[in-house]
Amino acid sequence: MRSDIPLVFPAPCDYNTLTMKSKRMAQLHPYVPGEQPADRTYIKLNANENPYPPSPNVISAVSDFIKKHPEKLALYPDPDAGNLRKAIADMLNRTGGVLARAVPENEKCRPADADRIPFTVTPDMIYAGNGSDEVLSFVFYAFFDSDTKLVTPEFSYSFYPVYGGFYDIPLDFVKLKSDWTLDTKTMIEREKINNSGIIFANPNAPTGRSLLRNEVRAMLEETNPGRVFVVDEAYVDFGGESCIPLLADFPNLVVVRTFSKSFCGAGMRLGYIVASPELVQAVTTVKNSLNHFPIDAASQIAGIAACENDAYYAECAKKIADEREKFSAFLVAHNWDCIPSVTNFVFARKAGLPGEAAYRRIKERGILVRRFATKGIEDFLRVTIGTPDQMRALCTVIETL
16 A cells, blocks of 8 residues: 555544434434354354254255346346245145144154144235345334334234334323233233234243233234234244144234244344234335335245145254243253243343343353343343253253352
């Protein structure tokens, strides 16, 4: 570099004083994901990712697609993901929407009797998008307004208040009950007062507790059928009860789901809703007004292959559920307060051990877990269930705390 040429840098700028920012910026409170430090190799149990790789069928399908049809990467993908939506619908009909109880038969499954859907899910009941976070964003925009408060639990998926701020939708937070279950009675009362909608995760995050399908049915029977009622089922495949069967009786119900957890696909960015064709069309209109091509061609191929090999993912879900029960029992035996979970994580604390200290000491030993600084849950750790070897390593560390 020549030393006789002066270096010129942009003038310093105080971003907070810029008048060119929109007023909407003041309402944004961005989502904070689990940390992904690069200072060393960690056992990563802080983001509720699946510890198992995608099905070999998925890897082969994506590899073959790129090798045999490289020209398709230069073309726009199917904007409506028609083949993927059909594959999702077929998979739900086979599994009943709960992989941990589905019965594998060769590469595909049949549903457990308790999970059997009493109608045929069709492709026009599916909207597929770029991860359930994007899908949730479109759901917020399509169905909720700024003039009514949207009812949601106080402790639930932390993207809900993010979207509330982004779209100027006020939220009415309802405290959980003392056993960490949803206070459905109060949620219904608030919905009637606000004349608004409801959204919650079931099973809930970060607690891991879940409502039974009949409990959700009771809520739907008491709430306004003219308002959309959203159930986020990101974790249901690990042992909850899906609300998809309730669509037979409640056309205002929207069920949001993801490939990131039970389908080992956090890196693929695939999510979807199951709803009436009319509500699916509303979300599609939002999509076409923002991002006409949300799912790339390779991810569509991966999603189809995953759905067609649901038996592989059912086995993964069963292994995770088994490991969750073993780990929960270990925590209880070591005097931890462990909230009963039907997800791929547990939420636990130990009396006399501050959450920040527990988190730091575990991290120092090369394992990442999640701690939330939110008042009321600041002493809990959320631990993603990993492989048996990963969980043994964590148990060894916990025994020293």
